[in-house]
Amino acid sequence: MSDVAPEGSKRSPFTRPGFILSASLVLVLMAAVIVIAFLPNGNNNQGIGEAGPTGKATVSASATPTGDGLGDSICGLPGSMDTALGAAPQSDWELIGKTAVPTAPKTAGPGVVNSDGVRSCFANSPVGALYAAANIFGLVTAGNQQVVLEELAGDSAARDQQLVDLKNSTPEPVSAQIGGFKIQNYTGSSATVDLGIELDSGAVGSVPVPLIWENGDWKLNVTQGGVTGSQQLIDLSAYIPWSGV
Template sequence: MSQSTESTTETNPFTKPGFIIAAALVIALIAATAVIFLLPKGDSNAQPAPAAAGSSSAPAASPGTSATTASNKSVCGLASSSEKTLGTAPKSKWELVGKIATPTDPKTFGPRRTDENGFRSCFAQSPTGALYAAMNVAALGSSGSSVLERQLAEKLLVPGAGRDAAMKQAAADSGSSGSSTPIQVRGFLIKSYTPEEANIDLAFQTEKGAYARLTLSMRWMGGDWKVKPADDGTTFTGTTQISDLSGFILWSGV
């Protein structure tokens, strides 16, 4: 997939019907500097950063208790939390998934499970768990592994038309669709959170310095966080170019 830097009037690929991302295609396009400048410009009325915005060295949210019913507790036994938001960045350990640094805390926030293919799942029912789960989706999708992309579509998307579309696309893809241009997460914003639903903004930066933001809508289902895709299979929404990280809590593993 290629795009000319002169084709600034070309249709935004993120809005094309049937533009499916088992997460990988969006990551690949964000990573292409020529493409990122074709994205819609960010909203000038971006939400302000929380007053206590911190860095990756800030304390993590402490796990607590919640009113989670026994039938919907974590499928792998991770503790839930009564926290409703994150005012600072969690103190995270990072590991590479594909080319993206991804947070990991298997005993507290997840992923609790990693299979022989490197597929990661099971995150805590907490704001930090939802954030880790969202970042996990982005990283798995950018891995370039068709096996991981199929697992992602099958296991980490909310069932429905969108999941069916993503699974169909993942089955049709062959070869690596991962990003050849390194990108890394630089910040996040939890737009809303309840123990059942979360909307999370992630900010990414390409190796050439361009920024983009995107939103993942998460749902707690079957004891883990899953992504709610659009009917065409698109898992990320609101993808826009941004000029800087204003409004985001800084958070990065690289």
């Protein structure tokens, strides 16, 4: 059977077999995009805010990992004793592929962007965790899963297995934007940032990003376990509006 979409229709990238295979092998962030694209809206779930200032091993948030604790980041960004974030930070935005991500290199991060576009060094603070989650999400949607696993994920056997699995897949970029956020939990050593996202199709959903503070930076916490609860939503009214587009 032909894999070509009928003339006049635009096939969703989420339905391409190669994409579905690669997503099943790598980060829950990408798997979450597929979930949001396909699942019907939940009955009990909770709209989205031009870049510029604006007000099978999987990722698991069930366990509380042991991190390095509070302190300045590896590039010297100051930490904070805050444990919550009740309003959207004033943010500047840049594009990774088609996804807008926040940047504050002297305060929240990323304090380092290398020649390959890897964005690292975020502040040990709720804002720093938010910025780290958003930038990791941007890199994943741009098809840079290997970079994320190699350089922006915490050390674990599950992370190493993901890298092995990734050699047999061909990740594809997808178009998704951040529209809001919630800090589900935060300590100086771990955090879970729930990103409200919107796909080109208009579908919106929840993508929780679990993080661990390791070696002076926020890292994606890849462990053996279940998905963090990503799901399609009716709207993003339960999220703090925050968007770069």
